[in-house]
Amino acid sequence: MSASTQGRRIVVVGAGVGGLAAAARLAHQGFDVQVFEKTQGPGGRCNRLQVEGFTWDLGPTIVLMPEVFEETFRAVGRRIEDYLTLLRCDPNYRVHFRDGSDVTFTSELCAMGRELERLEPGSYARYLAFLAQGRVQYRTSLDHLVGRNYAGLRDYLSPRVLARIFQVRAHRRMYGDVSRFFQDERLRAAMTFQTMYLGVSPYASPAVYGLLPFTELGVGIWFPQGGLYAIPQALERLAREEGVRFHYGAPVERILTDGGRTRGVRLEGGEVVEADAVLCNADLPYAYEKLLDPKATTLKRKEKLRYTSSGYMLYLGMKRRYPELLHHNVVFGRDYKGSFDDIFERFRVPEDPSFYVNAPTRTDASLAPEGKDALYVLVPVPHQHPDLDWKVEGPKVRAKFFARMAELGFPSLESDIEVERVFTPDDWAGAFNLARGSAFGLSQNFTQIGPFRPSNQDARVKNLFFVGASTQPGTGLPTVLISARLVTERLMTWAHAQGVSLSPRTAAATPLEGVAA
Numbered sequence: 001m002s003a004s005t006q007g008r009r010i011v012v013v014g015a016g017v018g019g020l021a022a023a024a025r026l027a028h029q030g031f032d033v034q035v036f037e038k039t040q041g042p043g044g045r046c047n048r049l050q051v052e053g054f055t056w057d058l059g060p061t062i063v064l065m066p067e068v069f070e071e072t073f074r075a076v077g078r079r080i081e082d083y084l085t086l087l088r089c090d091p092n093y094r095v096h097f098r099d100g101s102d103v104t105f106t107s108e109l110c111a112m113g114r115e116l117e118r119l120e121p122g123s124y125a126r127y128l129a130f131l132a133q134g135r136v137q138y139r140t141s142l143d144h145l146v147g148r149n150y151a152g153l154r155d156y157l158s159p160r161v162l163a164r165i166f167q168v169r170a171h172r173r174m175y176g177d178v179s180r181f182f183q184d185e186r187l188r189a190a191m192t193f194q195t196m197y198l199g200v201s202p203y204a205s206p207a208v209y210g211l212l213p214f215t216e217l218g219v220g221i222w223f224p225q226g227g228l229y230a231i232p233q234a235l236e237r238l239a240r241e242e243g244v245r246f247h248y249g250a251p252v253e254r255i256l257t258d259g260g261r262t263r264g265v266r267l268e269g270g271e272v273v274e275a276d277a278v279l280c281n282a283d284l285p286y287a288y289e290k291l292l293d294p295k296a297t298t299l300k301r302k303e304k305l306r307y308t309s310s311g312y313m314l315y316l317g318m319k320r321r322y323p324e325l326l327h328h329n330v331v332f333g334r335d336y337k338g339s340f341d342d343i344f345e346r347f348r349v350p351e352d353p354s355f356y357v358n359a360p361t362r363t364d365a366s367l368a369p370e371g372k373d374a375l376y377v378l379v380p381v382p383h384q385h386p387d388l389d390w391k392v393e394g395p396k397v398r399a400k401f402f403a404r405m406a407e408l409g410f411p412s413l414e415s416d417i418e419v420e421r422v423f424t425p426d427d428w429a430g431a432f433n434l435a436r437g438s439a440f441g442l443s444q445n446f447t448q449i450g451p452f453r454p455s456n457q458d459a460r461v462k463n464l465f466f467v468g469a470s471t472q473p474g475t476g477l478p479t480v481l482i483s484a485r486l487v488t489e490r491l492m493t494w495a496h497a498q499g500v501s502l503s504p505r506t507a508a509a510t511p512l513e514g515v516a517a
Contacts, residue, residue: 008032008500010491011265011275013252013291016044017477018467019281020235021072021484026279027242028076029492030502034273035244036265038251038433043232044281044468045432045439046477051419054317054374055227055367058423059439061358061376062089062328063222064197064215065142065478069231072481076242077505083234085225087363092221093328095190096408098352103190104326107217120184130181130191134214141211146473149486150451175337177207189336193354196380198475199308199440201340206449223327223363231477242505255280255287255464257296262464276500277463277491284454284470285435285442297460306448307383308440308475309343310425312390312397314377317419321373322410327362331355331404347385349393355379355401372418377401383425383436390424398422440476441469449474456487457494465491 008031012019015037027033041047045059063069066086073080080086091106103115113124141147178191192202194212202209224230236246251268255278264274280287285307288299299305333339333352342350358376360367368374379397382388402414425437434441442448456471458464467487469475474483495502 008495008502009274009276010034010279011036011273011277012279012281013255013265013287014044014281014468015039015042015232015236015246015248016281016468016480017046017232017235018469018480018484019044019279020232020239021481022279022281022467022487023244024076024235024239024242025072025484025488026491027239027244027505029488029504031491031495033239033242033244034247034275035239036247036250036252036267036273038249038268039431040248042236042246043229045428045434046228046232048227048229049315049421051315051421052317053369054315054372054419056315056374056376056421057228057358057360058313060228060477061223061360063224063228063231063477064212065219066222068142068478068481072235072484073238075485076238078238083238084230086222087225089221089223089327089363091326092216093330094326095330095332097186097189097332098334099186101186103186105190105217107220112217116187120182120187123182123184123187126181130178130210131214131218134210135218137208137211138214138218141208145208145450146479147482147485149456149472149489172207174202174205174207174209178202178210185336189332190330193330193332196309198444199310199380199438200444201344203337203340204344204445206445209444221328223360225364227360227364227367228477252282252291254293255291257293257461257464260296260460260462262461276498277465277494279465279467279487279491281466281468283432283434283441283468284466286433287466289435290433292464297458297464299454304447306443306445307436307438308443309380310383310428310437310439311423312349312379312381312394312425313423314375314379314398314401315419315421315423316373316375316377316417317368318373318375318413319416319418321361321371322359322375322413324409325357325359325362325373325375327359329357329359331357331408333404343380343382347382347387349381349388349397352404353379353381353397353400355404357405381425383438384429385436388425390426394422394424435470442475444474456483457490463494465494 010031010033012023012035023033047058049056070080091104094104096102116123175192195202195205252265253268254266262278333354339350342348356378405413428434428439429437453472456466467483
């Protein structure tokens with residue numbers, strides 16, 4: 001190892017959104033970064049599927065908190081506008097209830113007021129108070145809670161932090177807190193289901209996640225031109241411009257540890273790649289179980305970890321357009337609370353499941369052949385469980401989806417299918433090494449937030465770091481980008497403690513010729 005590279009070599013395991021963003025940040029700070037990814041391209045679960053002219057996002061389908069995305073590019077001297085075109089979705093989405101009623105969510109206050117008053121007279125004034133609380137939760141969380149590393153439990157429980165925890169009502173539960181503002185059960189459901197973006201029940205999640213409906217309604221829902229896969233493509237381009245080297249089709253078999261430190265990784269073919277530090281973007285529970293020597297490092301409370309829900313997915317290429325559908329559509333089944341108990345406590349598929357239908361051609365017509373739709377269907381279901389056989393459960397869920405859509409006025413939906421692909425919890429586990437097929441990683445309940453969540457720096461192997469949904473601060477695309485910033489700060493602190501001399505890049509590199517934004 002030459003003096004010029006000593007202490008600077010970083011291996012990143014996995015090219016998910018968190019790994020890509022962290023790799024770009026670290027390279028910008030002067031580290032020599034290589035990324036090893038088992039699949040043939042970037043993205044992780046933020047991936048895409050393309051068949052016969054149809055394009056579907058595989059996982060996430062919306063962008064919230066655009067300022068977090070903007071900061072990621074700004075941190076390496078770039079403008080997000082040169083890499084991504086974000087299009088605003090308005091109206092946000094339509095919610096269908098079991099009694100045949102519906103409500104259309106929009107950021108336009110007068111229109112939203114009319115929608116709310118239809119369902120619950122007098123609710124509009126309380127809605128404005130709900131938004132005001134959500135804004136406090138949003139700003140306080142981003143600026144003071146989620147967006148920082150904690151030195152330990154004492155730091156988290158300091159009077160200043162505790163005051164902010166109470167300010168954002170993180171000590172309360174989401175559903176009960178929202179119920180203070182709305183009496184109609186339909187509106188209570190419509191203002192709390194957003195916790196499922198994190199794979200968590202609103203009856204178990206902290207009330208601070210009231211920031212989610214605020215981000216939708218007060219900040220807006222956004223969609224990148226080309227679909228959500230444009231995000232990892234943009235981050236990969238950014239990282240390459242910073243000098244990051246990518247190795248696709250290169251699964252990591254083991255993160256090598258020796259004497260309380262990691263010395264690099266061993267690839268599936270046996271090749272050893274040495275490094276001064278390893279940043280793991282593989283899902284954290286999987287990494288501790290499959291990639292690390294349990295004698296070298298431990299994950300505290302491993303047996304008590306709680307996991308998010310999963311998703312039964314249908315990717316449908318349709319013979320025609322369905323103009324009645326908005327870009328984003330939510331359909332509730334019966335027994336709102338019971339469905340969450342089924343998914344998270346009883347580990348069974350609800351008898352009358354709720355689901356989400358995404359029709360992205362409403363915003364970007366290029367995602368399907370002319371005159372056709374590429375529909376994305378997500379049915380929230382439990383993660384893998386011994387009592388669930390998806391070869392049996394999958395067809396049942398599929399049949400219930402089409403039956404419900406027929407009731408909503410789409411009787412020919414199934415017969416109009418031109419292309420169909422299915423993804424189950426087993427596929428989430430197999431394709432992306434997600435423990436128990438939990439599509440969102442570790443849960444964000446009261447015992448798995450802040451310093452209670454697995455750390456982004458291993459307690460025993462100090463040059464081993466983590467980034468992604470299952471480490472601090474949590475799941476969701478914006479939070480994973482924050483995770484990349486926080487772990488970069490941790491890694492910089494470690495490097496300085498080792499006496500590593502770094503030369504951060506002070507000017508943006510020349511954009512790569514011929515690479516489309």
